[in-house]
Amino acid sequence: MSDFVMPSLGADMEAGTLLEWYVKPGETVKRGDLVARVDTSKAEIEVEIFQDGVIDELVVPVGVRVPVGTVLATLHPVGVDVAASVGAPAPAPVPAAAGANHRLRVSPLARRVAEQRGVDLATIRGSGPNGAITKADVERGATAPVPAPAPPAAPAVPPAVATPPPPEPGERQAAMRAAIGALMARSKREIPHYYLQQAIDMSRAIEWLHETNLQRPVNDRLLPSALLLSAVARAAAEMPEMNGFWIDGAFSPGSGVHLGVAISLRGGGLIAPALHDADRKSLAEIMAGVRDLVQRARTGRLRSSEMSDPTLTVTNLGEHGVDLVHGVIYPPQVALVGFGAVRDRPWAVGGMLGVRPTVVATLAADHRASDGHTGSRLVTLIDRQLQKPETL
Secondary structure: OEEEEOOOOOOOOOEEEEEEEOOOOOOEEOOOOEEEEEEOOOOEEEEEOOOOEEEEEEOOOOOOEEEOOOEEEEEEOOOOOOOOOOOOOOOOOOOOHHHOOOOOOEOHHHHHHHHHHOOOHHHOOOOOHHHOEOHHHHHHHHHOOOOOOOOOOOOOOOOOOOOOOOOOHHHHHHHHHHHHHHHHHHHHHHOOEEEEEEEEEOHHHHHHHHHHHOOOOHHHOOOHHHHHHHHHHHHHHHOHHHOEEEEOOEEEEOOOOOEEEOEEOOOOOEEOOEEOOHHHOOHHHHHHHHHHHHHHHOOOOEEHHHHHOOOEEEEEOHHHOOOOOOOOOOOOEOEEEEEOOOEEEEEEEOOEEEEEEEEEEEEEEEOOOOOHHHHHHHHHHHHHHHOOHHHO
C-alpha cells in the first residue's frame, strides 16, 4: 500500500485546502492522472498523482486544510487481491467465532490499524460502502464494547460536503502578497545574489519576426516574448550548471529545461508555472504553451507538476513599459532571467551611430552555485541565440 500526500506546490506553500476529489475509492489511477483540486495561498491547482494503483481510502475530506506532506489518500497496487474491493457484494453475516477464516471487506489501512491495536476485525461492523470496514470503524471498535452480531449494514452513503466558497478577491490577494513577501524575504536572506545585465540588439530578431508573422494567420502570430523564452531555454540547455536547484548545500541539475514563466494574475499577484522542456519546443509551441499557461493560471486550472518543478524562472515586464528588472531568485532555483521592453535606442555598429530596437536582459544568480564568469556566459549565450532567430 502507498500514500498520496499533499504535495508541495512551490517553496512558499506550507498547507493547502482540498477543494474537490476527482476520484473515489475503488478507481484505478495512473501516473499523471488528475485526482484532486487544491487551494494554495496563491491559486487553485489541479493535483496529479505520481504512482499507479487503486484508490483505497480518501483520508482527507473536501474543505479541510492540511499541511504539506499530510496523507490525502491511500492506494494499493493494481492486481493485488485486496479484501476491501469497493463495490464487492456483501457477504452473509457470520458469528465471530465461526468467521475466523471468512474474507472480510477491510481496507489495508484499517487492517494495519487493527493489527497494531489488537482488534478482532470479525467484531467490527463496517460503515463503508457496502459494509466495508474503514480505519475509523477500527478505531471506534478499539475503545467500544464488542457489539452483538448484527445484520449487514446497508451501503453507507457518504454525506454530501459542499465545496467551500472561494476566498474573496481581497482575501486572496492579501494571502498571496503575504506568501510572496515571505518567500522573497527568505530568498534575499538565504541566497547570496549577484546581478548582471546586458543590452541586446534585437533588430535581426524583430525583422525576422515581422517577416514570419506575415506568413502566419493572425491568431497564430508570434510575439517577441516567444523569442526571448526560446533563447533563454536553449542557452540554459548549453549551461546546465545554471538550470537547477540548490538543495542540502549542493547544486542539483534539473531533469530538463522547465522554464518558470512569471504570470500576473487578475486582481494582483504573481505565479510562475513551468513550461516543460522549453528548449525542445518550436517558437509556435512556446507561444501556444504560454497562452495555455496564462489562461489556466487565471482560471485556477494549473497542474501540480507545473508548479513544483520549474528549473529557471523568466520574468518579462516589457509589456508594462519597464526598461530593466532585477529579479529575486525563486528558491530552490539558482537563477532568474529578466527582460525589459524592446525599445529603439542609440546603437553603434562599425563605428557608426544609429538607432536600433534593443532589450535589456538581466540575470539574478546564486553565488553558491555559480559566479560572475559563469553567469556572463549564460547572458552571452542568450544574446547569441537572439542574433540567429531563424534557428530558434
